[in-house]
Amino acid sequence: MKITIVGTGYVGLVTGACLADTGNEVWCVDKNSEKIDNLNKGILPIYEPGLDIIVSRNTKDNRLFFTNDLAKAIANSEICFLTVDTPSNDTGAADLTNVVAVANALGEMLQTPILLVTKSTVPVGTTLKVKKIVQTGLQNRSLDPTSVSVASNPEFLKEGTAIQDFRYPDRVVVGTERSQDAQKLHELYSPFMRKQDCFLVMDIASSELCKYASNAMLATRISFMNEMSQLCEKVGADIAHIRTAMGWDPRIGTHFLYAGLGYGGSCLPKDVLALTHLGKEMETPLYLVEAADQTNGNQRERFLNRIVAHFGGKNNVKGKTVALWGISFKPETDDIRQAPAIFLIEKLLGLKAMVKAFDPVAIQNARKLFEDRVTFCNNNYACLEGADCLIIVTEWNEFRSPNFTKMKQLLTNPVIFDGRNLYSPEKMRELGFDYFSIGR
Numbered sequence: 558m559k560i561t562i563v564g565t566g567y568v569g570l571v572t573g574a575c576l577a578d579t580g581n582e583v584w585c586v587d588k589n590s591e592k593i594d595n596l597n598k599g600i601l602p603i604y605e606p607g608l609d610i611i612v613s614r615n616t617k618d619n620r621l622f623f624t625n626d627l628a629k630a631i632a633n634s635e636i637c638f639l640t641v642d643t644p645s646n647d648t649g650a651a652d653l654t655n656v657v658a659v660a661n662a663l664g665e666m667l668q669t670p671i672l673l674v675t676k677s678t679v680p681v682g683t684t685l686k687v688k689k690i691v692q693t694g695l696q697n698r699s700l701d702p703t704s705v706s707v708a709s710n711p712e713f714l715k716e717g718t719a720i721q722d723f724r725y726p727d728r729v730v731v732g733t734e735r736s737q738d739a740q741k742l743h744e745l746y747s748p749f750m751r752k753q754d755c756f757l758v759m760d761i762a763s764s765e766l767c768k769y770a771s772n773a774m775l776a777t778r779i780s781f782m783n784e785m786s787q788l789c790e791k792v793g794a795d796i797a798h799i800r801t802a803m804g805w806d807p808r809i810g811t812h813f814l815y816a817g818l819g820y821g822g823s824c825l826p827k828d829v830l831a832l833t834h835l836g837k838e839m840e841t842p843l844y845l846v847e848a849a850d851q852t853n854g855n856q857r858e859r860f861l862n863r864i865v866a867h868f869g870g871k872n873n874v875k876g877k878t879v880a881l882w883g884i885s886f887k888p889e890t891d892d893i894r895q896a897p898a899i900f901l902i903e904k905l906l907g908l909k910a911m912v913k914a915f916d917p918v919a920i921q922n923a924r925k926l927f928e929d930r931v932t933f934c935n936n937n938y939a940c941l942e943g944a945d946c947l948i949i950v951t952e953w954n955e956f957r958s959p960n961f962t963k964m965k966q967l968l969t970n971p972v973i974f975d976g977r978n979l980y981s982p983e984k985m986r987e988l989g990f991d992y993f994s995i996g997r
């Protein structure tokens with residue numbers, strides 16, 4: 558099948574590479590020329606484990622192509638996925654500018670029948686809006702509007718394990734108006750469902766909404782545990798015990814029950830906002846989801862306040878050197894969008910602290926944001942030299958069993974604020990650290 562993917566980011570590139578890998582001819586399009594030029598030179602715009610090998614194999618075998626030229630890509634494609642970004646606008650609603658731009662462009666250039674699939678996370682009604690825009694474009698050129706059909710196919714991959722998630726999905730959700738469109742997508746996805754057919758067909762509105770509902774549930778679980786962690790600190794309980802005891806109940810399960818610095822990234826924060834916005838618009842306030850967002854904000858503030866209190870108040874943070882381990886919003890990705898580290902660094906810089914930071918893969922992205930306002934280090938120990946404390950923000954594996962003796966020697970003061978509960982408080986006390994973690 559010839560397939561076009563519009564938007565070659567975290568979702569588009571993974572989708573394109575994995576679909577090419579099963580034998581399809583895939584054209585990945587992006588409006589960002591630098592990104593496309595680099596991809597054509599074999600340089601990937603993102604860090605995603607295992608992606609480079611699949612991209613290079615499929616470009617070499619002439620199944621995967623990168624271009625800025627949408628018309629060239631779309632010619633004779635049977636399916637076109639929209640994987641452009643849908644960030645929050647000022648009101649919290651999903652900004653559909655990119656989706657609408659692609660729909661307008663398609664309406665002006667499509668010549669042959671095609672199935673347009675929204676894979677970006679979009680509010681209910683967007684897929685039909687895309688159809689309307691494209692069909693109007695076709696009508697204006699006296700072409701048959703029914704040659705275009707649409708489907709919703711929200712993406713559930715997780716950065717860091719995106720290849721595995723795409724190849725072995727828990728579920729593939731599609732919302733369609735016509736059974737033949739569902740069949741076509743089933744055919745496309747069947748190589749990834751050999752063990753178990755996890756293809757779910759539903760109406761378009763349900764398909765669009767289920768992605769938001771899933772992310773809102775995940776956000777709510779995290780915020781729930783973060784609220785419990787705050788209570789644990791007040792009553793002298795340990796959130797790790799609470800998590801185990803809760804998680805062993807099969808009705809609850811163990812996933813997404815970690816207290817920490819709250820959720821970040823390019824999806825959960827914006828999707829929670831977009832869902833609450835949709836609820837308000839529909840006069841159906843989503844109190845729980847709104848509270849998840851509020852708790853998420855509080856959790857970061859509380860953590861920052863604890864650091865500030867340790868130094869004796871805001872004025873005393875000035876001139877302190879702070880080491881920070883982990884910048885990406887979670888391990889195994891270079892994505893720093895809405896990362897807790899960005900919030901903490903901005904606040905600490907605002908209080909005139911000096912920040913030294915290390916991340917295994919996200920430094921390049923962080924440097925673009927902070928330029929020379931932050932000292933970026935080549936390894937995690939280099940950060941610690943002369944620092945008044947260490948803040949652990951992202952739970953990269955290499956931070957889990959560090960050389961504590963070396964850390965103590967390098968730090969000016971043996972103080973650790975651990976936003977991810979990586980170490981045992983008892984052990985840290987024995988080693989002579991002032992150790993602050995969350996909910997323990």
Ligand SMILES: NC(=O)c1ccc[n+]([C@@H]2O[C@H](COP(=O)([O-])OP(=O)(O)OC[C@H]3O[C@@H](n4cnc5c(N)ncnc54)[C@H](O)[C@@H]3O)[C@@H](O)[C@H]2O)c1
Binds near residue numbers: 588592712
């Ligand atoms: N990143 C994730 O983990 C993830 C997971 C599931 C769903 N999603 C959803 O998928 C969508 C894409 O997310 P992402 O993280 O891949 O975004 P991204 O920012 O990494 O990539 C989007 C790409 O689209 C391109 N683009 C924007 N407008 C365009 C246009 N008019 N024509 C051509 N290209 C255009 C941008 O240049 C960019 O390269 C979002 O709706 C997101 O919510 C993301």
